[in-house]
Amino acid sequence: MKRHNLAIALSALLVSGTASAELFLSEHIEGSSNNKALEIFNPGDTAVDLSTYTIEIYSNGGTSASQTIQLSGTLDANGIYVVAHPSANADILALANQTGNLYYNGDDAIVFKNGADVVDAMGQVGVDPGTAWESNGVSMQNQTIRRKSTVTAGDTDVTDEFLPDVEWDAYPIDDISNLGSHNGFGSTPPDPEPEPEPEPSPELGACGDPATFIHQVQGSSLSESGAASPLVDEVVTVEAVVTGVYTDGAKPLNGFFLQEEDADNDADPNSSEGIFVYLPEGTAPTVGQVVRLQGEVAEYYNATQLSFVSEIVVCSEGATVTPAVLELPLSSRDEFERFEGMLVASANPLVVTGNETIAQYGEFWVADERIMSPTEIAEPGDAANAYAALKDSRQFLIDDAQGGASPAVVPFPPGGLSAENTLRLGTEITNAQGIIHYGFSEYRLLPTVDLQFVDVNPRTAEPDAAAQGDVRVAVFNVLNLFNGDGQGGGFPTERGATNVMEYERQLPKAVAAIIGLGADVVGVTEIENDGNGENSMIAQLTAALNAEGSGEWAFVDFGGRVGTDAITNQIVYRTDRVEATGTGVFTTAEPFDYGNRPPVAQTFKDLVNEDEFTFVVTHLRSKGSCGSATGGDADADDGQGCWNATRVAAVEKMQEWLAGDPTGRIVADVLVMGDMNAYTMEDPIAAMVAGGFSNLKADFADGATTHTYVYQNESGSLDHAFASAELTEKVVAAQAWHINADEPEVFDYNLEYKENGLEETYYAPDQYRSSDHDPVIVAFTTVANDPTDEGDGDADVEEPPAEEEEHENIDHATTSSSFPLWLVLSGLFLGLVRRRV
Structure with a gap:
């Protein structure tokens, strides 16, 4: 947005806030996971109709609201109204009057409005504070903050400087001890038993007498x-x-x-x-x-x-009723209402489609079949939207009928959930029968029989492609792999593990996944961008791979930090299988200067046939933080989300960059892999194909599922592999290895919500749920003395000019001799544990 347009937008918003209002925000919760809630207080002496009130979220310094929540109902005098994230924990939801899309972080501004008038505000619209709005230890991130008792009205100026400590007090993260009350007013939502008790009822009568149906x-x-x-x-x-x-x-x-x-x-x-x-x-x-x-x-x-x-x-005694037949999909979500409170039996096997909250609340999602991300299988626009519209009529929860969070035992699957006894997406339930109950804004089945689970999507020890071809190349999103200062301290970091204990749980899982791939070259995304010194994340990951004794691993030296983002792309490879040739390079040209992480490239030579290929790792801009997206980047409601134009521009620029042989080797065999943040039918994927690259995973699917990511119970592929026409002819396999997306999130390295022994119940130093993305692997053959050789004896390669020889890439295989002792010892211990399991 140009400066004068920004000023106009903010002036309009400021003018709308000149009217005074009685209501104001009294508590703000920004907790773990989706534990987010806002509390509203009515200090007046009359009830207020909330139907004209809205909450707006302004993300990352944006000047237009990224989310708007319309309130409803009436707020009594001195009353409290709580709005919660729909996926907040059960304790928060039990205190909520309404749920809404509270997708905010500590650096987002919140505006509370009555019609066009600003009632209250947090943060400063049009300003991005960086990590969070914070002053003197009071922060809108990872804290509960409550309005001081001396504050009696809201802040109606959305552009004034926001210093949280002036009007707010700080409390620990996830503290909800005062949610639902303010200055002695309000309480938790009423128990199902209202006061006062009802008047005495008529006589009960005898069995068989007339009764209300x-x-x-x-x-x-x-x-x-x-x-x-x-x-x-x-x-x-x-x-x-x-x-x-x-x-x-x-x-x-x-x-x-x-x-x-x-x-x-x-x-x-x-x-x-x-x-x-x-x-x-x-x-x-x-x-x-x-x-x-x-x-x-x-x-x-x-x-x-x-x-x-x-x-x-x-x-x-001994009476039975015939279960109603539940056949999905229904005509609409509302049709579930006709089964509320009834015993039902599914007409067909059900498929597990969501397991994100299975450990936290003892619940998981099922549907008539795996639900895909709409643009994974349908063209963006009408086709994708039509598919999306069916979702809510196809799915419901299966629940253990227990309230509270993090139960000691989750009864699903049989034997109880644990790191060794998983419930993966795609699992079928053949005899679903139980009672349909409505709670926490969802319809859920309470089983009345022992459910029969059929594991049609079992874990695999390695991908099929690991045993195929002459060379295997993979890409793996390592889910913000950060190592603090690399010496056991420096936590929490900007992303990833919050302490060294979590890091020591995260690293072995990442190593197990990379080794399990059986690949010769692996591109990693979402790794800490801290250079390549001995305490850098890429150096310590390489050393941990070598400590497993699975090969001689090295990493490509890109000369230090790659771009300016907190995360970056890197490449590790086995020196006993391939040799790096040319120069490891990256580009920060627009649009890789912000949002899209710089792609990295390196040419490799197969040690057996001396056939060369160039490998590129990319990570395009995500679909989040839409508040500042404009033009072609604004969400067009076609299923592709925001920043789509930026992702397409990145694809086109990357192809232009590769056409110039940036590694210094003129190689026809080019392989591009990475997290594209775009599903299979979206524009960036089409742009890759239009540029002459084949979509390998789609081409080699042969009926297999190709998804790598699950979001809101929708499976889709964000991680892709593309090959030039010359390399495509050599490819023998391309697949996603489903070790993460289908697994319960609770199996990851995090320690939140895993007290009282659950941190061990749900953890194993193996590859399963080592990330939220599945890795992708490609296997291809190589050719000795390839007839397409361009004259130097190496297949598909033209030697660079002689003066470029001095720029030969230097690769570092970091060993334990230069590795921090604390991590070597912990790695050896975890390795022993892993081998004993």
């Missing part, structure tokens, strides 16, 4: 948020079969489910025959009993239930 209580409206019972607040008598009881465990549901006998079902397919009965005290009935009871109809966070049960009479 459950389908009358549930009604037939199909709407997730608008399907309230037509009998809310009424006391009803029901008589039905107990289908599930959930009163045991650390944090049980404290109740049971009832369903009408088959003979009492109505003819309306949109009305549910089941309901949850909240019973926090007393003795619950058992499954199979027909019971008669009275209770008050209530809506608890959009789930219909019976509360204040006054009396339960058992009418008979």
Whole structure:
């Protein structure tokens, strides 16, 4: 944005904030993972309609909102309203009045508005503070901050300097002890039992007497948020079969489910025959009993239930109901409402599509088939959007019916989840049966039978391509592999491990993955950009590879830092398999000066046939931080996200760069691999193909899944391999090795949410969940005395001019003799542990 346009935008926003308002932000949570929440306080003496209020997020100094959350409902005088990230932990969600897209970091500005008027603001719109808004130890990053008791109104100037310590107090990360209250007002969301207690109800009557049918209580409206019972607040008598009881465990549901006998079902397919009965005290009935009871109809966070049960009479034993048939996809997500509280059985096997929160909450996602990222399989635009629209009608959660976070035992899969007993995406469940319950804004199945898991996507010790071809080349996103100061200190760093313990868990997993690939050359992305000295990350990774005794590993010397980003691209290779020729190079020409990391290139020669190829590692700009994206980079709502034009420009510039033989070797065999941050059907991939490169992974798929990444339960390929026409003829295999994307995130190196022994239960120093991306490997043959040789005896190579010989690349195989002793010892220990497992 030009300077005068920026000024106009900020002036307009500032003018809109001249009106005063009563509400203001009273608490800001920026915690671990997605634990983000905002608290709003009404200090006035009248209730406020929230339907005109919005929360706007301004990312990375942007002047237009990257996310807008529309509020709803009414906020009472001296009341509290909490908005939480939909994937925040259960304790936060239990305190939330609403969920919304709170995708903010500590350096983003937050604006609270009533219509066009600014009510309050945090941060400074149009300014990027760097890491976070921070002053005198009070920060919007990795802290909970609360408004000082002396503050009685919001900051309506979005452009004034923001010093958090002036109006805010700091508390530890993930501290939610005061969420839902401010200055003595407010409390946690009400228990399902409201006060005061209801008036005495009519007589219960005898078993068999007339009663209200459950389908009358549930009604037939199909709407997730608008399907309230037509009998809310009424006391009803029901008589039905107990289908599930959930009163045991650390944090049980404290109740049971009832369903009408088959003979009492109505003819309306949109009305549910089941309901949850909240019973926090007393003795619950058992499954199979027909019971008669009275209770008050209530809506608890959009789930219909019976509360204040006054009396339960058992009418008979051994009753059963026929499970309703659940066949996916449904016509819409709202159609799940007609199964709320009911016993159901899936008409077909279900496929595990999401396992991100399985260890944290004992839940995982299933669908009728693996859900793909829309632009992985469909053209951007209408086709991709049409596929995306089906997602919510195809998936739901399977839940262990326990509240709280990080349970000691997760019952899925059979035997309990652990690093050795995984639940991978793609696993099939052949007998899904249970009760559909609505909680934490999602529909979830509570199993009533022992689920049968079929592992149709098992772990593999190595990729098939590892045993093919003469040369194997791979690329691996190492998920922010940072080593602090390289001597055991310097943590936390800008990215990656937060302490040395986490780093010592992360490094062995990365090493296991690289060695397991069986590749001769490996490009790595998302590695720390700290040069190539003995304490650099690339040097220590190389030494750790050599400590495993799997070959003579070296790294390409690019002369120090590669670009200015915190992360970079690097190359390691086995000197007993290939030899580096020419010069290791990179380019920072626009658009590789910012966002797109500089691509690195090195030419190698196969030691057997002396056939040469040039290998390029690239990492294009991500789809995030859209606030400052304009023009062709703005999100076009076609499925490609923001910064698409920048990624396409990077592809075109990289091809232009490679056409000049930057390594000093004129080589026809060129292999480009890396994290493109673009799915298979998107423009950057099409641009690579249009430039004369073949999409190897797609060409060699042969029905196999080629995804390398999973986001919001959608599988797609961000990591790709492209070959020049000459090299394509030699390729015999190209595949993704599914060691990461399909595995539960909890198996990674992080220690968060893994107390009381879980840090060992969920960790192994192996390749599984060594990153969030799957590596990609390509195998190809080499040719001795290739007929396409350009005259020097080496296949496909023309010798550079004689004066360039002095620029021969110098490669460093860092050994333990120059490696910090603390890491050598820990590496040897972990190696012993690994070999004993």
